[in-house]
Amino acid sequence: MTDIASAPARARRNVLILILAQAFLGAQMPMIFTIGGLAGQMLAPNACLATLPISMIVLGSMMTAPWLSPFMQRHGRRAGFILGALAGALGAVIGAAALAKGSFLGFLIGAWITGIYMSAQGFYRFAAADTTSGDFRPKAISYVMAGGLVSALVGPQLVKVTAEAMAIPFLGTYVTIVAINLLGAILFLGLDIPRPAAIQSGAGAPPRRARRDILKEPRIAVAIICAMVAYALMNLVMTSTPLAVVGCGFETSDAADIVSSHVIAMFLPSFFTGHLIARFGVERIIALGLALLAGAGAVALAGVELENFFVALVLLGLGWNFGFIGATAMLTAATPEAEKGLVQGLNDMIVFSGVTVASLASGGLMNCAGGSAIEGWNMVNLAMAPFLALAGGALIWLWLGPGSDTGPRKGATSRR
Secondary structure: OHHHHHOOHHHHHHHHHHHHHHHHHHHHHHHHHHHHHHHHHHHOOOHHHOOHHHHHHHHHHHHHHHHHHHHHHHHOHHHHHHHHHHHHHHHHHHHHHHHHHOOHHHHHHHHHHHHHHHHHHHOHHHHHHHOOOOOHHHHHHHHHHHOHHHHHHHHHHHHHHHOOOOOOOOHHHHHHHHHHHHHHHHHHHHOOOOOOOOOOOOOOOOOOOOHHHHHOOHHHHHHHHHHHHHHHHHHHHHHHHHHHHHHOOOOHHHHHHHHHHHHHHHHOOHHHHHHHHHHHOHHHHHHHHHHHHHHHHHHHHOOOOHHHHHHHHHHHHHHHHHHHHHHHHHHHHHOOHHHHHHHHHHHHHHHHHHHHHHHHHHHHHHHHOOOOHHHHHHHHHHOOHHHHHHHHHHHHHHHHOOOOOOOOOOOOOOOO
16 A cells, blocks of 8 residues: 555545545444345244345435535535434434334335445545546555445454344344444545536536536446446345344344445455556456456355355445446546536435346345255346346447547546
8 A cells, every 4th residue: 555655644544534434434344234134034924024224224314415516515524424324323223113013114224324425435436536647546546445444344243243142132232333333434534536627607617517418428428337237236246145044044144244245355355456557458457347246146056055145245346346346447437526426426316226136136046946055045146147247348339439449558547
């Protein structure tokens, strides 16, 4: 991480704060994704709705992105990130109260509010690019994502300690998440990202494009498609994993270890993903990510031993890292400064729309598409194929299309 040490003081400070936020505040996401489906299964009136709480988190994130990005455009990143952390605390408080009362509806409401935090966390990667430039920009994005490695190690271990710490299962976990958000919000007081200049309007101002016109730009469209597919498929499989592991006769602690290895694989490559993008081009890194996601599905379909779960989830995490970070780098390089807030909000709205559908489908495929946990798990992994074909086709179209500026060493910083 010598690039950080040599970066300008403001950029270095902001990147380090965002890494810490990703590490500390981000620990709540593997915690929630480990127990969300199990808690939902405990509270839901129908097993097919077990993963609905996780779907509500993603739905909340999807609905938040279109207004949170313009909010930060007006009031700054600091205000948006503190708001997200406070929403995470509130969602966990409501979730804890719902567990205590046995209320599935209350648990869903708390999950939806938690989605506001999830949306805010998604903008950490964009904030990393705000005060950086050149080849350091994709590396800064990558380093901030690498902060998730700590959350991958800490989150599942906290689940082991807290899941049965109180009489009501998982209540201790949600109390811990409240504390994480309240303490983590303090980090953002040190963030030094200037508010963007107000967008000009009236005579002499550059014309503002409509959303449909933005989506017609090939690099933006393909970046959004690849980000959506990478994130949605990761969520589809990860959401079902604890249910599949326990359903195949293993323990909740086994599920926590598997999720931990998965989240480590999601974030560990981030120390060098940015360097790979700068060297080989963003398109090749995204393609590698899609190939790894396909490999994850193949390993999962090959058997339901613990080794299969571990290897499949590690490949799933690696595929997400290369696919999602690559798509983020492509998007930031293709977006004019004046449209940054609009495009980032539009991107996350579309991405999390896909993730919402995936998380909703995950529980249905896992619990209701077959007669056993094994059959449900197989259906989850088979569902990946058409979406991988969509993203792969879009990437090939971009690579071969007329006017393409892609090449073996281009893509991450070729446009501003």
